[in-house]
Amino acid sequence: MPIASVNPATGRTDRTFEPHDDAEIEARLALAAEAFESYRATSFDERARWAVAAAELLEGELPVLARILTMEMGKTFAAAKGEVAKCAAAFRYYAAHAEAMLAEEPVVLDSGTGAVRYEPTGPVLAVMPWNFPLWQVVRFAAPALMAGNVGLLKHASNVPQTALALEELLVRAGFPQGAFQVLLVPSTAVAGIVADDRVRAVTLTGSEAAGRSVAEAAGRALKKTVLELGGSDPFVVLPSADLARAATVAVEARVQNNGQSCIAAKRFIVHQDCYDEVVDAMVAAMAALTVGDPMDPGTEVGPLATAAGRDEVAAQVADARAKGATVLCGGAAIPGEGWFYAPTVLSDLSPGMRVHDEEVFGPVALVYRAHDVADAVRIANDTGFGLGASVWTTDPVEQEVVVAGLRAGMVFVNAMVVSMPELPFGGVKRSGYGRELSHQGIREFCDVKAIRRA
Numbered sequence: 022m023p024i025a026s027v028n029p030a031t032g033r034t035d036r037t038f039e040p041h042d043d044a045e046i047e048a049r050l051a052l053a054a055e056a057f058e059s060y061r062a063t064s065f066d067e068r069a070r071w072a073v074a075a076a077e078l079l080e081g082e083l084p085v086l087a088r089i090l091t092m093e094m095g096k097t098f099a100a101a102k103g104e105v106a107k108c109a110a111a112f113r114y115y116a117a118h119a120e121a122m123l124a125e126e127p128v129v130l131d132s133g134t135g136a137v138r139y140e141p142t143g144p145v146l147a148v149m150p151w152n153f154p155l156w157q158v159v160r161f162a163a164p165a166l167m168a169g170n171v172g173l174l175k176h177a178s179n180v181p182q183t184a185l186a187l188e189e190l191l192v193r194a195g196f197p198q199g200a201f202q203v204l205l206v207p208s209t210a211v212a213g214i215v216a217d218d219r220v221r222a223v224t225l226t227g228s229e230a231a232g233r234s235v236a237e238a239a240g241r242a243l244k245k246t247v248l249e250l251g252g253s254d255p256f257v258v259l260p261s262a263d264l265a266r267a268a269t270v271a272v273e274a275r276v277q278n279n280g281q282s283c284i285a286a287k288r289f290i291v292h293q294d295c296y297d298e299v300v301d302a303m304v305a306a307m308a309a310l311t312v313g314d315p316m317d318p319g320t321e322v323g324p325l326a327t328a329a330g331r332d333e334v335a336a337q338v339a340d341a342r343a344k345g346a347t348v349l350c351g352g353a354a355i356p357g358e359g360w361f362y363a364p365t366v367l368s369d370l371s372p373g374m375r376v377h378d379e380e381v382f383g384p385v386a387l388v389y390r391a392h393d394v395a396d397a398v399r400i401a402n403d404t405g406f407g408l409g410a411s412v413w414t415t416d417p418v419e420q421e422v423v424v425a426g427l428r429a430g431m432v433f434v435n436a437m438v439v440s441m442p443e444l445p446f447g448g449v450k451r452s453g454y455g456r457e458l459s460h461q462g463i464r465e466f467c468d469v470k471a472i473r474r475a
């Protein structure tokens with residue numbers, strides 16, 4: 022079946038690509054293995070020159086690339102431009118810091134001298150999602166390439182143009198042939214590629230189901246995995262917070278990327294003493310959002326990326342409503358062309374409702390009333406996920422209680438959760454394991470070599 026790039030705002034197919042056949046996959050794996058042997062020997066300075074050149078190309082071609090993102094998966098053009106700029110910044114960051122992050126570390130021993138060295142692992146397969154089609158790939162590729170690994174990208178089937186644009190851009194930036202290649206393959210081909218001896222490790226960002234399947238294949242082949250999976254992030258608001266600001270950021274955190282972000286705040290847990298004020302403000306702001314053409318500068322929420330994704334959100338909301346949830350605004354798909362869903366707020370939620378138990382990948386906010394701080398932490402942790410969390414309070418004691426109590430990979434205080442090169446990114450529980458970004462991220466795909474000189 023061809024790999025198709027379909028515009029979510031219209032439902033019309035823009036371009037199709039034939040998947041790579043077995044011979045092409047073999048050629049790309051062979052090239053990756055061969056390229057790694059010479060690429061690993063390049064210096065940090067050389068790699069940094071190519072990474073900075075990649076950043077310059079991303080910045081120089083920013084609107085062209087951003088348009089591809091918007092046309093393929095529907096994020097607003099403004100968000101797409103921000104994503105391209107962020108990718109450039111990540112290349113610059115790792116160009117500047119990779120050498121220091123991977124510097125040999127001396128170790129004090131009782132006798133002799135010790136050291137720890139970080140060496141590149143080899144060709145790494147990256148299985149990536151469509152929601153941040155450039156950023157997800159770059160936050161893997163920039164550190165991996167700076168560490169001396171080569172990358173093989175199996176991108177989500179609905180964003181082939183973004184994948185191919187990045188492959189071509191990295192070649193123009195000067196990275197050697199084979200340092201970063203796209204595999205245009207369906208997900209059914211992934212297990213076979215993971216099993217191939219030339220692939221040394223796998224990173225996957227995506228759903229739990231995909232994570233299980235890739236981890237299983239990697240387990241059979243005894244290969245390392247990093248899994249960045251879903252989330253149902255809590256956003257806790259306590260009475261001492263700047264409540265107006267918290268409500269504004271709550272809406273931004275929920276509808277970013279048209280509601281399709283793993284770290285979007287999804288469950289809003291509001292202390293009873295400020296519940297009405299915060300929830301009323303959120304509902305008013307959600308209902309007032311401008312939904313429409315993602316290329317229009319006035320649009321705040323574009324379409325969902327696929328028809329199936331939109332139908333899934335509709336089914337989750339219908340399930341909640343049937344089980345007693347209250348719809349405070351929205352609650353339906355928007356008729357007409359494209360895959361739009363109305364910004365929605367739901368209350369009166371309970372376990373057993375799909376929206377409570379699963380990740381909701383669309384502009385749907387779930388509000389919960391907490392009796393006190395301990396109750397807020399209990400509700401926040403009442404999920405199988407543990408990706409990000411946001412807490413709003415000006416009380417330093419409360420801040421520490423909540424930060425310490427939350428089972429999450431990332432906690433942001435008086436701010437929404439975002440990814441940034443300086444901080445490790447990843448989750449606990451069913452949100453996955455391993456970390457991207459920061460020095461933890463670059464070391465995930467390095468072999469640790471312990472050395473003792475007697």
Ligand code: NAP
Nearest residue numbers: 149150151176177178208211227228231234249250251283
């Ligand atoms: P997805 O359906 O799991 O797809 C992600 C990638 O995995 C795609 O390349 C997909 O290929 C591939 N894939 C799917 N099933 C597979 C299988 N059984 N074996 C091997 N590969 C498989 O997820 P998505 O819908 O693209 O993305 C949304 C999900 O990603 C959400 O759950 C979101 O929370 C999560 N996410 C997590 C993070 C994080 O950092 N934690 C960041 C962003 C997104 P095809 O497209 O060909 O099916």
